[in-house]
Amino acid sequence: MLLRSIRFLLLALGLGAILASVPAMAADSLRPEVATPLQQAQKLVQAKKFKEAIKPIEQAEAVGGLTPYESFIVAQMRGTALAGAGDAAGSAAAFEKVLAAKRLPPEDQLRITEAVAGTYLRARNYPKAIEWTEAYRDAGGKRPETLGYLAQAYYFAGNYKKATEEASRLIAATEKAGGKPTEDDLKLLISAQAKNEDAAGYAQTMEKMVRYHPSREYWNDAIRRAAAKPGFSRNLELDMYRLLRATGNMTKADDYMQAAQLASLAKLHGEAKSLLDEGYEKKLLGTGTAAETERQNRLRTLVEQKAKEDRATIASADADINAAATGDPLVKTGMAYVTYGDSAKGLPMIEQGLKKGQLKFPDQSRLQLGYAYYLAGQKSKARDALKDVKGTDGAADLAQLWSILAGQG
Template sequence: MSPRCCPPRNASASPKSASSVMNNIWIRGKRFPMSSLSKFDIFKFARSLILAAALPLGMTAAVMAPAAAQAAETMSVEVGKPLQAAQKLAKAGKYAAAMKKTREAAAVKKKTAYESFVVNDFMGYLAARLGDYASAVKAYETSYGSSYVPAAQKPKRLQALADMAYRGKMYGKAASFASQYQKSFGPDRHMQVLVMQSDYLRKDYPAAVKSAAVLVAAAEKSGKAPEESWLQIQMASAQQAGDKKMQASALRKLVKYAPSDVYWKQYLADTQRAIGTSDRMTLELDRILRAKGYMDSSRRYMEAAQIAIQLGLPGEAKALMDEGFKKGVLGGKDKNRELRLLNMAKKLAAEDKQSLAKDAPSPKGKAALGEAYASYGQYDKAIALYKSALAASFPEAGLTRLHLAQAYLATGRKAEARKALAGIKDGKAAKLAQAWLLLV
């Protein structure tokens, strides 16, 4: 449909020029080209986040110390005496000396099965206290399957194994132990976090995507927001695995559950790449930028206003220029040029407003007329025209439904806006609708 009241395009307002404002995006007052944002790397951030995490190890002492205490009463003197001495040294915090005594007990030949179990168990405990997690895991893994381990101790022992393997940077074992725990004793958030972190740190990114998804889905099912760190890891892992669909999903959830300018602007940059840079798509994205308060440069306001005029929406062009001057973004060194554009928008808008029809014969015409009324703040008329247009099937129905949702939002009818947006399933309009749903 040709613009209803617009001057012909000139060289300074060509489609390419008018759309170029979206080639850059602003984060914390600095300009970043779209090309740099497309390489936005969450990998290092997620890695530092994991390495800073502390996993509890206190359960180890509680699980293992009782076996050592029992040893002196039930063992031979050759084994029990050094173990008893080792226990006293351990209680005093002298773990290296305690380990030396425990090795004396381990050196005794012809030990019973129980004596071997207790000696091995206590060596594992001391190794953990000394930070020798490889030896601790080896000892605990050996004793875990023993008949001397009470069934009630099994869950805590397996948790201890998973935690120590993680601390010892044995990420494959950590993930295996944590997964085994959940298979044997049921879902556990701490163990699932450990699986996710271990998968990520051993660079099994497809597995990390899946283990993060388990945490995210469980949180959402319970009505809670997933933790930001889980989504960070999910996004970083998807990026490394080349899973663009999951990367986009994780970013969207970061915007939803942990909104920040960085996430929003990355999300909008991705949206812009998906919908393209035609004048129509640029104007649609500019409307989201306005809603988020991201129209922060004279160039952006000027080019958005020019596009609005070219698309037959001088009322929106005038509103853009008025807003830019009110915010103080316009009126600087290019004030004279900006005022000329404002005055042109005012003149065209006054003429256009007087000539607006009450209805149009085709669905496409009704939709265009509704958008014009909306640009002047006459949302009730716009809504009626949009609804009338949508009673029929036509190619621009997706965008018309999007504009209907925007009109609902402008009048505070959020529930109706959400319903309209949710009904947009295909094409570029669906990409835009997903962004608007995050704003409702």
């Protein structure tokens, strides 16, 4: 009767460990001097008087000479009462004794092992949390939430290397199973990598973050991290701003001014004009100090004039572009058409330039093609083009981010 009540209490208390079927043996019984105080404790626990229940449990234990079965029952009652009283560490220690008795079916042993690991984590006893989470894993436990205790415990214990290893293992297993890593797991990994000063790992994890849990803030971090990697080509600065713009992260006047100047230097005057027009519409431009406004207005006037001249003469250079020895002029002019809104004319030119070859920066040119398809609303083709972008100058990193963005609608 007492054992059945303990099972009920464990369930009612929501401890996460249910003693569903403790095997009874012929010699299993409680002596009256042990059973009587435990029955008193049981009533107090049922009345949710958890602290008061501890004294009769101690009286039962003080009888002395407890049999293994009596010790087993006392440990269960102590763990239940201490859990209700808010003593997580004491409760976990008591349930360690329950587990040590090895009287439970494997499934219940696993559930209590899981509960003990979680209890120690909440009690901030990180070495014990690590010990019992590893025991849970070794016993065949597979719940990702529970396996995540390891990374958390190592992180809060200050072992960021092990936290990175365990979080990476958990995320990889989740992805392999076709699942979606949680935002919390990714955030913990990112934080551990930052503590380890692992810039490359941080950037890779940010790619996963924007893939699975996109937000404007995460996109901003991912893009700027990619651009901050060693070896990032200055030729790709405009491409960085393009990604920032596409993800809603152009939030300062300087963003628009820098991007517009880079576009104008690349002779993409239509794109420069579009950037400045957007900056004025957002009231980020034309609203600062007199000196700032004068500089911004001067650039706008220049860009508008250049765009007008370029738009009027762009078609006249087609013959020379086709006769060029390399594909670069075709790519550049095709991009100009696309940024003027004429994708039907521009996309075939970029494709033709890539086929012609002899490109100065072939991967950067392939990145341009992916971006051009994205602008044209052909996101499937954009992703196909971006798959071919390789190299270590930053083009491949930006291509990966564009591919993720193109896959999000």
